Amino acid sequence: MSRLSRNITYIALIGGVLLPFAVLVIWSFSTRWFYPQLLPEQWGLRAWQYVFGTAGGQIISGLVQSMLVALATAAISIMIGVPAGRALGLYNFKAKDSISVMLMLPVIVPPLCVAMGLHLWFIRLGLAETFIGVVLVHLTFCLPYSIFVMWGVFSNYNPDFEYQARSLGANSWNIITRVMLPLTLPGIIVAGLFSFLLSWSQYLSTLIIGGGRITTLPILLFALMGSGDRPVAAAVSLVFVAPALLALLFSARYLGGKSVAGVH
DSSP: OOHHHHHHHHHHHHHHHHHHHHHHHHHHTEEEOOTTOSSOSEEOSHHHHIIIIITHHHHHHHHHHHHHHHHHHHHHHHHHHHHHHHHHHHOOOTTHHHHHHHHHHHHHSOHHHHHHHHHHHHHHHTOTTSHHHHHHHHHHHHHHHHHHHHHHHHHTOOTHHHHHHHHTTOOHHHHIIIIIHHHHHHHHHHHHHHHHHHHHTOOHHHHHHHTTSSOOHHHHHHHHHHHTOHHHHHHHHHHHHHHHHHHHHHHHHHHTTOOTTOOO
16 A cells, blocks of 8 residues: 555544544534534634533533442442453353353343343432442443453463462462463453443443433433534533543553554
8 A cells, every 4th residue: 555545544534533522622612503604604612611511510420420430330340350351261161152252242132121120120229329329331332341341361471481480389369460460451441441441432321321310421411412412412412522532542642553452
């Protein structure tokens, strides 16, 4: 591929990614924009004044709630996903195929069916309309991705490094912290990022299990979209996307050229 073709490809990819955000930025600074006008007829800061002024408390509360739920979901997904992925990646046992199918079910089954089914059980267990209940329903969607990522990481992981460390006198804790975790850290970051982004964007499951008491940013965003105030909805959308985009950029910068699959 020539240099010109490569540059055109890069520009097209970057343009395709940034174009929706450019439209959101224009909408957030518009006060009058009607079809078929290419640009808004009037510009203003009304939407941002509403976001940081009138509805500032709600937006910050939703942002904090979304962050806490996403971080808790990602942390639990990693704590379960690492040992589960290690067992599935390094060992062969009879129920391995059955476990793989079971992990795929929450991904294949429509989220509405999963959330409605769990809602009945959560009501009986007293988990409906609670922070823990929302985290648990998010885990049903995030945990399979985390386990599958770590499964792939440990499928290419060489346990001989652990045997060598044990032969040199390392205990189990040293092997985990100084051998396994450093070699699998890029994969753990990817698994955590997947879980964080999936949890961050959950709307339907949060609405059903949270019952309106756990108000995350997607709940507020959909309410504003339903109101028909597009400039305000665009401004809130940019606030909603910003933390997820920063997390993605940070992880991409950290990972760089590191291998996600560990070391052979």
